Amino acid sequence: MLAPSLGAGPVGFTNLAVSGAQTRDVLERQLPAALALRPDLVSVVVGVNDTLRRTFDIRDVAARLDRVYAACAGQGAVLLTACLPDPGAMLGLPGPLARPLARRQRAVNTVVHALSDQYGAVHLHACEGDWIGDRAMWSADRLHPGEPGHRQLAVRFHALLAEHGLAAGPAPSPEPGSPAPTRWASLRWLATAGTGWVARRCTDLLPQLLSLAAGELCHHARGTGVRLDLRASAAVSAALAALSTGERRPGAT
Template sequence: MRALCFVAMGDSLTAGIGDPTEEGWRGWAALLAAGLAAREGEARFHNLAVSGAQTGDVLNRQLPEALKLRPDLVSVIVGVNDTLRCTFDIQAVAARLDTAYGAATRQGAQLLTACLPDPGAMLGLPGALARPLARRQRAVNAVVHALSERYDAVHLHLAEDEWVADRALWSADRLHPGERGHRLVAARFHGLLAARGIAAGSPPSCEPQLPSPSRSASLLWLATAGTGWMARRCTDLLPQLLTLAADEVRHQVRGSSARLDLSATHAVRSALAALTATERPDAA
């Protein structure tokens, strides 16, 4: 019998950032892969996710490699990095996700997706800075929700207040889950897959096996890698984010903030309406 093949695509969340082991970053996808089959050797796992990846990277770089592997199970969790770029375009994001989802499912793979919390809330940014990012992430999540239903994906909701507010689930950078958070994601996906008869192995434990990083280790990370990350984002996003924040304040003063939300909602509807109709894999 052919071993079940699981291919993970996406950004730093799927690459395992925040869940360090002696061999390197592990993450939810690797934890899930270990519980897919009842016996060792009955499942293969390939992680193509790359830190910093955007939807365009998944479509143009990761997807061709994934399709070559003829996967039975494919995860596509991406979009946060798109919201952190001055080039953000929800119509382009929707088109790329639709193409990636469609290509994977047409090959017969079961799709895994997730909606994600907005980075502004995670970083605790001031309201005028946080609201534009939240609006963008809500737009991405709305697209992911709609396309997940279209392609019958196993979809996980990771934007709930409970998930976001529990600091024990998050690493020092406040953007990536720690080991406990990655384990929770893996366990929740395992439960959904088991309900569909796909995951036959034992679910991953939700309890961490490694001690949480010390405060000094967390501060060291923030002072080194974290500072570099912020510097890279500031040069790309900050100028536009300041413009968005100024626009936010102007609308707030005028009492017309609702227009920004309505505009974002209209953009999502237009993006979904613009997608080329693609026949569902199970449609005949």
């Protein structure tokens, strides 16, 4: 959607994204393939899937993103990045389940903000706005944009690129080019692919998330919930500090 709007001449586009990819997948699999193409622009929008795993560690996420951004910028590519909405809120989870995921996503967004500034990325603040709450913008899983949502992202990225003198063509159309999926199609997806996703998260994330939710309830009862926020903020600060000192963790290689 965005590629034809970047310039008057032909623009090549390669999509290396894979559903369910985490920062490790981007670093180990997608980055080498992207660098081999010698791209002028690279979109690196990732992080939500990391927050939905029991292995989530903001220091590992930060270290991987730092390596990805550095490699792309080092090759002269313009980086496109975005901070993303809270998955717990998008899924409509109850507060005790949603708040731990919200802290994780805020942590990822803070790291993305910091690294985007460091590497001069064209950054889209996509975690807020009226469009986030519009169900028509999202696919059946409520985590990935549908065509209208992708078009909104393309329009907003185009505006930012134009401000930087990097988009000479007209803005993409925000209007969908195909009909929205029917309710039956959405239900069929939820009953097939959606069921598999839920099953995987039940064996991976859910046990840990229930434990985190129990902690939320205990802190709420004692009026000490702010401690969880402070702990998460301290973890982000430590993750960014580790990058500035060149410290690497085994899980981030």
